[in-house]
Amino acid sequence: MRGLLRRDDPLPEGVPEQVSFFFGGGQTCAFEGEAHAPKIQLGSGSVIPTAFIICFYGFRHDRQLRITIAPPVGRAIAKTLARGSEEGFVYRWPRLPNDPAGAYRVAAQQGSSTVTEVFTVVRPATPRLWLDKPPGQVVLGEDVHMYVAGFPPSRTVVLNLYYFHHYRTSFPVPVDARGGGRAVLRTAPGDPVACWGVSHPDLGDSTDPGGLGPTSTNVFCTTAPGG
Incomplete structure (x- = not known):
């Protein structure tokens, strides 16, 4: 899918206008220092x-x-x-x-x-989304791979793309008989440099940025080549 980052569509009925995303980093391994056994x-x-x-x-x-x-x-x-x-x-x-x-x-x-x-x-008991992206920021021209699982089988899931916390556009992801699917968002030089979030109402993400609800980490930030 190309050109998604340049779209700015009207808000569809039933889609949250805002979603709470966490755009900060985080340590994946909780290293404890040198004084411990393997x-x-x-x-x-x-x-x-x-x-x-x-x-x-x-x-x-x-x-x-x-x-x-x-x-x-x-x-x-x-x-x-x-x-x-x-x-x-x-x-x-x-x-x-x-x-x-x-x-x-x-x-x-x-x-x-x-x-x-x-x-x-394990496989998810409820809908799940995971973004596989390059480490750090996504250099425009690189791809973001999106995987879904736990959705109703053999249907099309419509994911929503957010510019920071605000809705921008939606795109389809075909789901197979096991409830899983994949989409590839292809960025290009000239696309906006910003941070983006991906969501779906069934994921249970908070629609109150800054509130106390679940904050989604299905995010990526773009940067210009050589930037």
Whole structure:
């Protein structure tokens, strides 16, 4: 989908004029410093679709870390993380609507230290939206991938795009027989530089920016190339 960021449409009936979004950053892994034993934790949610961010604590950051991830079905993947930060290592393995739910076994090895954890990934019981976007700001010309799950199957979901907290336009996302779907928002040089939010009434996002209701993090901010 191209040109969405340049649209400014009339507000459709039943669509909130404003939605509360959180445009700030946040730490994905709650690193605890150096004085702790090696362990593995999730730095993201475990409901599909999700970024599935895995945090590795207590390992030497200046040495390679060998990790293995075994999904509930299919082949395991093995990766070598060349170097972490002083706090630890981070690995991101997005789980999308068609990926399997169930127990994911994660192992990490560095020298004689080996740690294994099992994380249960589930499908949503209610509608869910997740934005997979480049880290930091989206440079105009890059894409934002949007995934939905938990919606009524075999229908079209209409998502709403907001300029900061204010409605700008809507766009369709076809949903498959399992209630999942994907849309790609393609930005282009010359599109507005701003922060954007994506919502749907069934997500339960607050319609009172600055209020006490749930604040959505389905956001991205655009910046000009070279900016």
